[in-house]
Amino acid sequence: MGDGDEPPGFIELIFNELPEDEMAQRARDFYEQMDMRRTTRHFSSRAVSRELIELAIKTASTAPSGAHLQPWTFVAISNEGLQKRIRDAAEDEERRFYEDRVPEAWSEVLRPLGTDHIKTHLTDAPWVVILFRQSKRIRGNGEMGPTYYSQESCGIAAGLFIAAVHNMGLTTLTHTPSPMGFLRDILNRPNHEHAMLVMPVGYPASDAEVPEISRKELTDISDFIE
Secondary structure: OOOOOOOOOOOOOOOOOOOHHHHHHHHHHHHHHHHOOOOOOOEOOOOOOHHHHHHHHHHHOOOOOHHHOOOEEEEEEOOHHHHHHHHHHHHHHHHHHHHHHOOHHHHHHHHHHOOOOOOOHHHHOOEEEEEEEEOEEEOOOOOEEEOOOHHHHHHHHHHHHHHHHHHOOOEEOOEOOOOOHHHHHHHOOOOOEEEEEEEEEEOEOOOOOOOOOOOOOHHHHOOOOO
């Protein structure tokens, strides 16, 4: 809706209440499925249909957003030449990061994960999806105006995208080259779009490995006040 347009009307909420035992079972099943989700940097080049990527993006776009502005653009790339350009540029930035810019406190927590500047996942995976955050929008009068809570909104959308990918039986990785301005240049995105996450999507390689790490317990991540 542009500025000056009539506000939208309201429609009845469609809500199907479930029995409590079914709610609990659904919650357990979903938790158990997501608890199996792991991030790997080892991808197969096996093809993945565009339809699956489209569905993951559509799922991500159901996320709530500030003023319902949906301030995200998902750029999905399967062009091998373009993936190679992105990998080359990302590795240049990451090499400088690991050699000159990474703080010791950050390096300390990265060591157990075995990360470095080599980013084979950017060319191995059949798809690379880049989430751009929109800091501005076009208003009804044609001028640019701000978006609101775009960082939080895109973070929620990214979480839904990752859950959708895992739910369909694929895997993804959240990659954040530092800095990421080169992605806007390579992909010819407008100045008000800012690369937030790079997510290769595909099947894991047959010899894929993941770090031997565990998640925090519920008592370490929550505080119930009843």
